[in-house]
Amino acid sequence: MANKVVYKGSSDYLASEDLENAVNIAMALGRPLLIKGEPGTGKTMLAKSVAQGLEMPFLIWNIKSTTKAKEGLYVYDTVQRLYDSQFKDRDVSDIKQYIKLGKLGESFVSDTQTVLLIDEVDKADLEFPNDLLWELDIMNFYIPETGETIAAKHRPLVIITSNAEKELPDAFLRRCIFHYIAFPDEEMMARIVKVHYPELEANLLAETLKAFYWLRSIPGLQKKPSTSELLDWIQALVVGGIEPERLSAEIPFLGVLLKKNQDFDQLLRRLSSGGQQRQQGWGIKKFGNS
Amino acid sequence: MFSGFFYVLRDQGVPVTPTEWMTLMDALNQGLAGPSLSGLYYLARSVLVKSETHYDRYDQAFANYFKGVETTDKLADQVARWLEKSLPRLKIDPSQRVFKDWDLEELKKALEERLAKQKEEHHGGSQWIGTGGTSRFGHSGYNPAGIRIGGESGNRSAVKVAAERRYRDFRADETINTRQFEVALKKLRQLSANDEGPREDLDIDETVEATCKRAGLLELVWEKPRKNTLKLVLMMDSGGSMNPFSRLCSQLFTAASRANHFKDIKFFYFHNCVYDNLFLDPFCSVRNSVKTRDVLRDLSQDYRLIMVGDASMAPSELLMAGGALDWGAENEEPGLAWLERLNRHFHHSVWLNPLTAAEWPPVEATYDTIAYIRRLFPMFELTVEGLERAVNRLKVNK
Numbered sequence: 062m063a064n065k066v067v068y069k070g071s072s073d074y075l076a077s078e079d080l081e082n083a084v085n086i087a088m089a090l091g092r093p094l095l096i097k098g099e100p101g102t103g104k105t106m107l108a109k110s111v112a113q114g115l116e117m118p119f120l121i122w123n124i125k126s127t128t129k130a131k132e133g134l135y136v137y138d139t140v141q142r143l144y145d146s147q148f149k150d151r152d153v154s155d156i157k158q159y160i161k162l163g164k165l166g167e168s169f170v171s172d173t174q175t176v177l178l179i180d181e182v183d184k185a186d187l188e189f190p191n192d193l194l195w196e197l198d199i200m201n202f203y204i205p206e207t208g209e210t211i212a213a214k215h216r217p218l219v220i221i222t223s224n225a226e227k228e229l230p231d232a233f234l235r236r237c238i239f240h241y242i243a244f245p246d247e248e249m250m251a252r253i254v255k256v257h258y259p260e261l262e263a264n265l266l267a268e269t270l271k272a273f274y275w276l277r278s279i280p281g282l283q284k285k286p287s288t289s290e291l292l293d294w295i296q297a298l299v300v301g302g303i304e305p306e307r308l309s310a311e312i313p314f315l316g317v318l319l320k321k322n323q324d325f326d327q328l329l330r331r332l333s334s335g336g337q338q339r340q341q342g343w344g345i346k347k348f349g350n351s
Numbered sequence: 352m353f354s355g356f357f358y359v360l361r362d363q364g365v366p367v368t369p370t371e372w373m374t375l376m377d378a379l380n381q382g383l384a385g386p387s388l389s390g391l392y393y394l395a396r397s398v399l400v401k402s403e404t405h406y407d408r409y410d411q412a413f414a415n416y417f418k419g420v421e422t423t424d425k426l427a428d429q430v431a432r433w434l435e436k437s438l439p440r441l442k443i444d445p446s447q448r449v450f451k452d453w454d455l456e457e458l459k460k461a462l463e464e465r466l467a468k469q470k471e472e473h474h475g476g477s478q479w480i481g482t483g484g485t486s487r488f489g490h491s492g493y494n495p496a497g498i499r500i501g502g503e504s505g506n507r508s509a510v511k512v513a514a515e516r517r518y519r520d521f522r523a524d525e526t527i528n529t530r531q532f533e534v535a536l537k538k539l540r541q542l543s544a545n546d547e548g549p550r551e552d553l554d555i556d557e558t559v560e561a562t563c564k565r566a567g568l569l570e571l572v573w574e575k576p577r578k579n580t581l582k583l584v585l586m587m588d589s590g591g592s593m594n595p596f597s598r599l600c601s602q603l604f605t606a607a608s609r610a611n612h613f614k615d616i617k618f619f620y621f622h623n624c625v626y627d628n629l630f631l632d633p634f635c636s637v638r639n640s641v642k643t644r645d646v647l648r649d650l651s652q653d654y655r656l657i658m659v660g661d662a663s664m665a666p667s668e669l670l671m672a673g674g675a676l677d678w679g680a681e682n683e684e685p686g687l688a689w690l691e692r693l694n695r696h697f698h699h700s701v702w703l704n705p706l707t708a709a710e711w712p713p714v715e716a717t718y719d720t721i722a723y724i725r726r727l728f729p730m731f732e733l734t735v736e737g738l739e740r741a742v743n744r745l746k747v748n749k
Contacts, residue, residue: 082393086383090374090398097403139563146566153566225747234401235370241403280713330709 074103074110075253083240084111090238093179093197093219095229098242101287104222107242108178111220118175120217122164124185130192133165133179134202134211156206165196166211174215183223190233198236245288247274257292258299268308269295276318279331286318293317356395356416363412365405374398388417536610539581539655539742552576582615583607584650584697588660589633590623596705599733600659603703617654619646623664624686625693643689647696655745656693656700659733662724663706669720687723694727701741702728708737 068084070076076084084107087094096104112119122133138159146153162170168177182190196202197219201212221237223229245253247270254266269291277285286294294317303313312318319325360367375398384390392413400409550573557572564570585607587600607616619629619641628640669686682689694700702724704711711730716722724730729744731737 079393079396082390083397086378086394086397089381089383090378092374095401139560143563143566235368237401238397239401240397241406243403 068111068114071110071114073256074106074113075249075256076107076110077245077249080107080240080242083238087220087238088218091216092236092238093221095221095223095234095237095239096242097223097225097239099244099285099287100224101289102242102244103288104242105178105180108176108180108220108222111218112176115176115218117218118171118173120164120168120175120177122177122179124179124181124189126184126186128185128189130189130196131163133163133193134196135163135166135204136161137206160204160207162211165193165217166202168217168219169200169202169211169213171217172214175217177217177219179219179221181224182221183225183229187230191230194233194236244277250288250291253288254292254295258295261295261299262305265298265305265308266295268305269298272308272312273318276312276328279328282319282324282327283321284319284324290318290320353416356412359412359416360399360409363408363415365400365408365412367399371399536606536738536742537612539583539613539745550575578614579612580614582651582654583613583657584617584619584654585657585659586619586621586625586629586693587633588623588658589620589630589635590660590664592623592661592663593705596661596733599705603659603733603738615654617650621660623660624668625689626682626684626686627689643692647692650697652696652698654697656697657741657745658693658700658702658728660702660704661706662702662704662721662730664720666718666720669723687727690724690727699745699747700728701744702730703733703737703741704730705733708732 068076068081068088070081083094086092096107098104108121109119111117137156138161142153142156142159145151151158164177164179168175200216201210203210250270250273251266254261254270273286273291273294276282294314297314297317298308301313307313315325315328319328354372357367357372375395378384378394378398379391384394395413396406396409400406552574554572554574557574558570561570561572562568585604587604589600593600604618608618610616619631620633620635621629622635625643627643628637629643629646630636630640632639669690672683672685704721706721711725712719712722714722714725721730729741731741731744
């Protein structure tokens with residue numbers, strides 16, 4: 062293989078084998094990598110880790126509902142030019158100085174290969190992904206104002222994340238490499254937690270994971286607690302000096318894990334309707350302070 | 352190469368296109384799959400499958416197509432390394448080509464055992480895995496009943512991973528009033544691309560932009576208004592068990608029929624479950640009915656389908672041919688088949704249930720009609736919040 066650079070995760074991010082594969086496939090084929098997954102499974106973190114692992118510069122293009130595809134290429138600051146023409150500050154006939162490259166443009170002109178993250182692409186207008194098809198395929202664009210064509214010096218590795226709020230157009234999907242980050246199982250989760258808290262006691266870890274996965278298994282939760290919430294919770298437990306033994310009887314700081322009122326109610330209903338006997342002692346008073 | 356897999360995938364309902372298939376071929380030419388079947392599994396999945404909701408079907412297709420290709424996982428790496436240094440091929444005396452009785456299962460087992468014992472390379476012997484020689488395992492050697500271990504190796508794990516079907520799960524309060532329903536339904540829209548119709552809206556941003564470009568000389572820019580292209584079909588249960596919820600349902604009906612932002616909206620009624628006929632009025636009289644088949648033919652697949660019903664009935668009404676409650680409605684196919692047909696036809700569908708979620712049995716329950724239907728349709732409570740979530744669900748592909 063000509064391309065010897067291979068992504069193998071990085072020190073602070075554990076990528077599963079199939080995720081690593083997907084990154085390497087996208088890189089070898091020069092296709093954008095589309096990442097979907099439950100919130101909190103580390104979609105955005107992945108791009109950072111790829112940039113770190115491959116030692117490439119990292120560019121982030123955050124998408125909002127008002128973002129237009131063209132903004133990623135360049136912005137022609139006409140208002141500034143108008144001001145300048147009125148105050149005669151600068152030579153307004155030189156249009157080049159009013160052309161500012163967007164994130165995609167920046168990644169094209171970079172002297173080294175970059176990792177470009179297009180974050181939450183589904184936030185934007187439905188047509189947004191289609192408007193970028195050409196640029197992501199051919200990797201160049203034309204600026205009519207200056208008559209310039211900006212072509213990528215090095216094909217950036219484009220990573221796109223989506224929360225599936227909107228459907229992405231088929232034409233766009235066809236060109237992407239797709240990967241869905243499944244929620245990590247207990248074993249993987251234990252490894253992830255260890256990356257973040259290497260000092261954590263083994264029995265505390267085991268107890269937290271047990272409680273965490275039990276909580277996730279409750280049907281009908283609107284917002285299941287995710288990895289990032291688990292990590293916050295563990296921090297809260299460590300700071301609060303909670304003994305591992307207490308976790309088998311109650312869940313302290315529940316507000317860190319559950320963020321919705323309805324989910325509290327659901328949990329309460331579950332507990333009061335009998336449930337498993339090990340949850341009997343879970344203090345209702347704990348719900349008060351969250 | 353194995354283009355049969357392409358058709359197996361399409362049969363399973365994974366929408367693979369030739370473009371993606373060519374990309375996969377390109378990737379295989381670049382050697383991205385490596386020598387193992389699990390490499391192929393992940394490569395093909397990331398190139399061909401574009402939604403986690405299709406992962407399960409992909410798994411099934413993969414397991415189906417590649418189930419013949421199975422050997423032990425460990426062979427690939429370790430053994431391939433031993434086999435890199437090879438002796439010249441052995442010359443075989445044809446008279447020696449006597450086949451002893453052998454059994455592939457037994458042979459595989461022996462290979463596994465030997466692999467466990469063998470810690471290093473062996474070449475030219477008769478027992479251990481290596482090149483040359485007459486051991487039953489290795490390549491370039493000879494044994495009338497042996498396993499060739501070459502650069503390419505099948506890998507059970509991929510088929511096993513596929514067969515596990517881990518992505519099965521993805522296959523996917525208070526009082527309310529009409530107004531709230533309307534607001535929830537308002538969110539259900541899909542704007543048309545603005546490439547049709549006359550330019551009649553003033554585009555403020557573009558006007559400012561154009562005016563600035565001309566250094567302050569006013570230039571007006573007009574754009575085409577965007578319209579909602581979303582089409583909706585609402586099917587409501589008006590069976591006896593729905594009577595307690597009639598007020599709730601009529602509110603939803605009012606809200607939906609008042610909503611004027613849909614390109615098209617259609618209403619149908621059914622009694623407990625959908626069979627050959629759909630009714631045009633809530634009294635479910637045969638005189639005022641249409642053939643379900645005709646409805647499916649007439650309505651394009653991009654209609655969003657909202658089913659409203661308590662999904663509660665006798666299991667026979669759902670599962671048996673001729674099980675329809677109405678006397679004389681001799682349904683040849685069980686209701687479930689019709690529901691499956693609806694679900695397959697419409698790319699976006701949800702089920703709204705006036706029973707609160709706490710009353711629903713778990714999806715795994717085998718005896719309950721609600722559970723059956725939940726396995727087909729994403730089910731939401733008929734509350735404002737449930738409707739909002741259903742609307743969000745209707746916006747994305749299932």
